Amino acid sequence: AMLLSGTEHHEAEEFVRRYHFDRHARRLAGMLPAFLKAKQALAVQDARPSEIATAVEGLPAEYWALLVAERRDESPEKINMRRYLGEIRNVECAVSGKDLIEEGFEPGPGFSKALDKIRRAKMDGEVGTRDEELAMARDILEKAD
Numbered sequence: 698a699m700l701l702s703g704t705e706h707h708e709a710e711e712f713v714r715r716y717h718f719d720r721h722a723r724r725l726a727g728m729l730p731a732f733l734k735a736k737q738a739l740a741v742q743d744a745r746p747s748e749i750a751t752a753v754e755g756l757p758a759e760y761w762a763l764l765v766a767e768r769r770d771e772s773p774e775k776i777n778m779r780r781y782l783g784e785i786r787n788v789e790c791a792v793s794g795k796d797l798i799e800e801g802f803e804p805g806p807g808f809s810k811a812l813d814k815i816r817r818a819k820m821d822g823e824v825g826t827r828d829e830e831l832a833m834a835r836d837i838l839e840k841a842d
Contacts (some may be wrong), residue, residue, distance in 0.1 A: 698820075701713075701722075701725055701726055701729055702729070702732065702760075702763055702767070704729070706726075706729045709725075709726040709729045709758070710723070710726045710727065712726070713725075713726045718836075724758060725757060725760070725767050728756060728757060728760065729744075729753065731756060731765075732756060732760045732764075734752065735752040735753050735756055735760070735764065736764065736774060738751070738752035739752055739753070739764060739773065739774040739777040739778060740772075740773050740774050741773060742773045744773075744777055744821075744823055745783045745821050746780065746781075746784075746788075746820035747776075747817035747820045747821050749777050749780060749781050749783050749785055749827040750781060750786065750817065750820060753778070753781055754786075761778070761782070764778045764804075765778050765779070765782075785820055787831075788816060788819055788820045789816065790805075790812050790815050790816050790819065790830055791827040791830050792812070792815065792827060792830045792831055792834055794808045794812070796831065796834075797811070797834055797838065800831065800835065807837075807838055808838075809836075809839045810841075811829050811833075811834050811838055811841075812834070813832050814833070815833050815834060815837075816824055816833070818833060
């Protein structure tokens, strides 16, 4: 990850192909644009927790480690990455798909979208209680119909 992080996307892919790296290294090379985008998002000093999560979720752990390792101690990137690792990634919804079914909604792809929106709203402090999460779920799913 460190070797690839200072290169352009096409250079990283060429490097891992030329030197016959394994599939995992090829995956890291393919994720380089997402890593670079995450670095930009983490550089925002007052980034919202949901923005931080959006930036880093889906990146391999090697890139998480690199995001922390390559920055000064008090840089926004390092502070935001510490926030993600220590607090944000552990945020979970109090409601589940089972709760949505009990509310009378039919299971489907809208459930995961609604639960993701609720989780991100919870990260940002927009919802705090289970009742608020259920109300938000109802609103999202009723608008989707």
